[in-house]
Amino acid sequence: MSSPTSTIVQCLSTAPSNNEKKVLAVPGGINPALVKMEYAVRGPIVQRAEQITEQLNKKDESSSLPFDQVIYCNIGNPQSVGQQPVTFLRQVLSILVCPSLISADPSPFPSDVVGRAKDILAHSHGIGAYTASPGLPFIRDQIVKAITSRDNGIPASSDKIFLTNGASDAVKAVLQLLIRSPNDGIMIPIPQYPLYSATLTSISGAQVPYFLDEDAVKDQWSLDIDELQRSYDDAKEKGIDVRALVVINPGNPTGHVLSRDQVHGIVRFCERNNVLIMADEVYQTNVFKPSEFISFKRAVVEVGSNVELASFHSVSKGVLGECGIRAGYVEIHNMDEETRQMLYKVVSVNLCSNVLGQAAVSIMMNPPQPGDPSYELYSKEVGDIFNGLQRKSQKLSQALNTFEGVTCNTSQGAMYLFPRITVPEKAIEEAKKQGLSAPDVLYCMEMLEETGICTVPGSGFGQKEGTYHFRTTFLPPEDQMDGVVEQMRSFHHNFLQKYS
Numbered sequence: 001m002s003s004p005t006s007t008i009v010q011c012l013s014t015a016p017s018n019n020e021k022k023v024l025a026v027p028g029g030i031n032p033a034l035v036k037m038e039y040a041v042r043g044p045i046v047q048r049a050e051q052i053t054e055q056l057n058k059k060d061e062s063s064s065l066p067f068d069q070v071i072y073c074n075i076g077n078p079q080s081v082g083q084q085p086v087t088f089l090r091q092v093l094s095i096l097v098c099p100s101l102i103s104a105d106p107s108p109f110p111s112d113v114v115g116r117a118k119d120i121l122a123h124s125h126g127i128g129a130y131t132a133s134p135g136l137p138f139i140r141d142q143i144v145k146a147i148t149s150r151d152n153g154i155p156a157s158s159d160k161i162f163l164t165n166g167a168s169d170a171v172k173a174v175l176q177l178l179i180r181s182p183n184d185g186i187m188i189p190i191p192q193y194p195l196y197s198a199t200l201t202s203i204s205g206a207q208v209p210y211f212l213d214e215d216a217v218k219d220q221w222s223l224d225i226d227e228l229q230r231s232y233d234d235a236k237e238k239g240i241d242v243r244a245l246v247v248i249n250p251g252n253p254t255g256h257v258l259s260r261d262q263v264h265g266i267v268r269f270c271e272r273n274n275v276l277i278m279a280d281e282v283y284q285t286n287v288f289k290p291s292e293f294i295s296f297k298r299a300v301v302e303v304g305s306n307v308e309l310a311s312f313h314s315v316s317k318g319v320l321g322e323c324g325i326r327a328g329y330v331e332i333h334n335m336d337e338e339t340r341q342m343l344y345k346v347v348s349v350n351l352c353s354n355v356l357g358q359a360a361v362s363i364m365m366n367p368p369q370p371g372d373p374s375y376e377l378y379s380k381e382v383g384d385i386f387n388g389l390q391r392k393s394q395k396l397s398q399a400l401n402t403f404e405g406v407t408c409n410t411s412q413g414a415m416y417l418f419p420r421i422t423v424p425e426k427a428i429e430e431a432k433k434q435g436l437s438a439p440d441v442l443y444c445m446e447m448l449e450e451t452g453i454c455t456v457p458g459s460g461f462g463q464k465e466g467t468y469h470f471r472t473t474f475l476p477p478e479d480q481m482d483g484v485v486e487q488m489r490s491f492h493h494n495f496l497q498k499y500s
């Protein structure tokens with residue numbers, strides 16, 4: 001008699017292997033909304049960059065390449081291009097991962113690190129246990145304190161804060177609440193960070209684009225209220241129910257920072273048109289002087305508006321750059337209790353966000369204070385990162401502006417530059433011939449193949465028809481920036497020659 005195991009093995013080995021018996025690997029077998037979804041910052045150019053990186057790692061194949069490393073300027077992922085983690089944050093997390101370090105004698109850590117870790121452990125069951133769905137109350141209280149101080153005393157409340165695995169999950173949760181049918185639309189900036197277009201495609205919501213004004217004389221890439229109204233009215237005419245407006249401030253990919261008047265104007269627009277505001281503020285601490293960050297929460301209260309607001313923040317950006325830890329939060333404001341309960345239910349499906357990430361948010365919102373043993377080192381580290389980013393952004397934008405046919409915004413904040421390029425007619429034809437989706441894909445692909453610099457074509461973010469751009473970060477280490485600039489310059493020159 002055969003054993004149960006041998007019967008299973010026999011069944012498996014005789015199971016039909018043709019595609020007709022597969023669920024996903026048949027035509028139309030995958031959710032068409034997901035097939036349609038695009039996400040340029042991880043698109044074909046990045047995939048090619050990863051192939052080249054593998055090639056460079058194999059010594060015998062690397063000699064055929066004209067460079068010895070791929071420089072990833074495609075994504076705001078600071079630690080992947082050499083930014084060092086901030087010591088205080090990692091020391092606290094180390095103890096949370098290994099609590100026995102608390103009793104190490106002598107202690108490898110300053111006393112405030114140990115104190116902070118003890119506090120988090122005392123208010124949780126450690127990083128291995130689920131927390132309440134929206135996150136640990138103790139950490140939500142710290143967020144409340146920090147945003148109250150950021151917003152000049154405007155109160156916040158911990159039951160309006162939901163910790164998530166990165167801002168991305170919070171954005172998706174709010175979009176899920178908003179989209180009821182394909183006729184529901186969300187206003188998104190063009191150019192935009194593709195989290196919004198991709199999520200909307202995946203949940204079959206309508207994208208309602210509004211254009212940022214690259215040609216504004218004084219305030220490049222600013223947001224114009226007349227353009228918001230045009231976009232809203234166009235969508236209404238097409239029968240779309242406009243539910244929300246996404247504003248990314250500071251902007252990705254544009255690096256633009258909204259003035260107080262602009263933020264107030266947007267709040268009034270949303271109130272007039274009964275549209276919820278989704279304020280993506282993940283770059284709120286990446287703001288270069290003289291620009292100033294004004295939160296939408298503050299603006300809504302200053303204007304005395306009852307418009308509904310969801311604002312997002314993250315540990316991935318700022319000066320911590322802890323993208324891999326996957327932590328962020330959303331604050332909701334002016335929302336009904338029933339809506340709040342629904343958001344609670346949606347985030348509860350994930351049980352809770354990762355607890356190490358929650359601890360990272362706690363440190364972002366409550367860093368060492370003057371007089372604390374870690375204060376000096378913390379201030380030096382974050383100051384060096386911030387000042388380095390500002391210097392690198394200036395160096396790269398100034399250089400790009402000297403390239404033939406290129407105009408580049410000076411970054412007021414965030415981590416990106418979005419230069420406009422003039423693409424010769426022959427290059428446009430070549431892109432068509434190769435079946436590429438846009439001429440700037442050809443530009444970025446050739447830049448990668450010739451220099452190893454990985455950027456993202458402007459078409460991945462949306463742009464005005466007939467204009468071409470690419471997005472680059474200014475994150476590579478300072479000692480590599482001169483090289484990056486010179487490689488980009490010589491590539492650009494050769495590209496124009498080749499296709500002129």
Ligand SMILES: Cc1ncc(COP(=O)(O)O)c(C=O)c1O
Nearest residue numbers: 076166167168193252314316328
């Ligand atoms: C504008 C914007 N929003 C959200 C995110 C996602 O952030 P997180 O890593 O917190 O999910 C990014 C990441 O680059 C971003 O640029």
